[in-house]
Amino acid sequence: MRVIIQLDYRDARPIYVQIKDGVKRMIATGALAPGERLPGIRELAANLSINPNTIARAYKELEQEGYIYSVGGKGSFVSQETTAADAQKEQAMQRFDSAARELLSLGVDVEELIRRLEK
Amino acid sequence: MIEVKGLTKRFDNFTALEAASFTAEPGRVCGIVGPNGAGKTTLIKHLVGVYRPDEGSVLLDGAPIFENPAAKARIGYIPDDRFFFTKAGIGEMMRQYRSFYPGFSQEKFDSLRQVFNLDEKQPLRKFSKGMQKQAAFWLTMACRPDIYVLDEPVDGLDPVMRRAIWGLIMGEVAERNVTVLVSSHNLRELEDVCDKVCIMDKGRIVIEHSLEDLQANTVKVQTVLPQGAELPAELKVLSRSLMGRVTTLILRCSAAEAKNRLSTLNPILLDVLPLTLEEIFIYELGGESDESKKVV
Incomplete structure (x- = not known):
């Protein structure tokens, strides 16, 4: 499979978080189907030129969050129960959070946001 | 595992290293950073057994590295200043490396040919600095060392080659669990590849910490x-x-x-x-x- 995780060096998020979000986005968009194998740690480390332990950490957390599962010696796979909709929801929530943060920092108060949500 | 304990080195009245201690484990990448003159290269020359410690010890799996061919055979060193025989091309240097390093793999050397794409017959001194550095990586990686000691490894390399070489080294970490010690001023790049950093200043290691923490x-x-x-x-x-x-x-x-x-x-x-x-x-x-x- 083509690795479509892109690291953005101007991004304030740590690299392992960028990898996690990248995998989640691929699941959400269907670029990774349930049951599909993720790129191996070695392969991804060599491909992105980053420390394999960073990738291992991202995979471990994705596993704890239920997005993927690992089979000893075979690699990591996209969970069956993680429906694309779940991952998509999570992605949208993240966009919502960052938009809300931006609005709050622009001086819009919480009540105004709540009024908008209720509309 | 590499262990440096209380390492002190003096040149005449100048103390280049003072009671420096740290460890580097297999499968981990340890960055050595610090301002110019902090003692990074002096430390590295101890790690590869070029300098004899005045005090303290530099050990690989418990054995001193200085004057220890068995330990040195397991260490791949990319120095900041490259050294090749005057008229030698890559092919001739390869035969030298093959005779010195028991871990040398002809198969590995051949498979790296496509990455580096250098003229093997041309004398290395006619190469640019960056091409010489590529040759050093090619030869060193073919020796399949357990420990990589890299002094400003990607200095002089173009961005595409930097990525390619870091990719190869990271592959070695994942696949063969090698230990990597790397000094660099390119902190942006070290962030991607290091598990841990040692910050040096005036001959001392002032911070030894996992990058994550x-x-x-x-x-x-x-x-x-x-x-x-x-x-x-x-x-x-x-x-x-x-x-x-x-x-x-x-x-x-x-x-x-x-x-x-x-x-x-x-x-x-x-x-x-x-x-x-x-x-x-x-x-x-x-x-x-x-x-x-x-x-x-």
Whole structure:
């Protein structure tokens, strides 16, 4: 499979978080189907030129969050129960959070946001 | 495992290294950073057994590295200044390496040919600095060392080649569990590849820490506080500066803690940002002091 995780060096998020979000986005968009194998740690480390332990950490957390599962010696796979909709929801929530943060920092108060949500 | 214990080295009256200690484990990448003249290259020359320690020890799996061919056979060294025989091309150097390093793999050498794409017959001295560096990587990686000691490894390489070489080294870490020790001034790049960093200053190792902990426990805060607000006394402030109404703080705590403690002051603006390795370096070594500003 083509690795479509892109690291953005101007991004304030740590690299392992960028990898996690990248995998989640691929699941959400269907670029990774349930049951599909993720790129191996070695392969991804060599491909992105980053420390394999960073990738291992991202995979471990994705596993704890239920997005993927690992089979000893075979690699990591996209969970069956993680429906694309779940991952998509999570992605949208993240966009919502960052938009809300931006609005709050622009001086819009919480009540105004709540009024908008209720509309 | 590489262990450096209380390593001291003096040249005449100059103490280049003073009681330096650290460890590097297999499957891990350890970055060695510090200002010019901090002792990085002196330390590295001990790691590869070129210098004899005045005091302390430099061990590979418990055995001293100095004058120990068995240990040196397992170490691949990319020095900042490249050395090849005067008239030798890559093919001839390859035969030299093959005769010295028991781990040399012809198969590995052949498979790396497509990455480097260098003329094997041309004398190496006719190569540019970057091409010589590529040749050094090609030869060293073919020896399949257990430990890589890299002094400014990608200095002089173009961006495509830097990525390719880091990719190969990271592959070695994942596949063969090699130990990597790397000195570099390119902190942005080290951030991607290191598990841990040793920050050196004036011959001492001032910080030896996992990059993850370092970045999780030091944060940058940009905030606009209400008039007359006092910072909570429990906050450990490494640096504080005011630009207009925006206060920039470097704090020794987690992002969550910074947020919790500062929110109680009802700030008008509160942004908590992770620190880059470059920023950690600058704040730890006091590069942001007035000294450097006076020049400008």
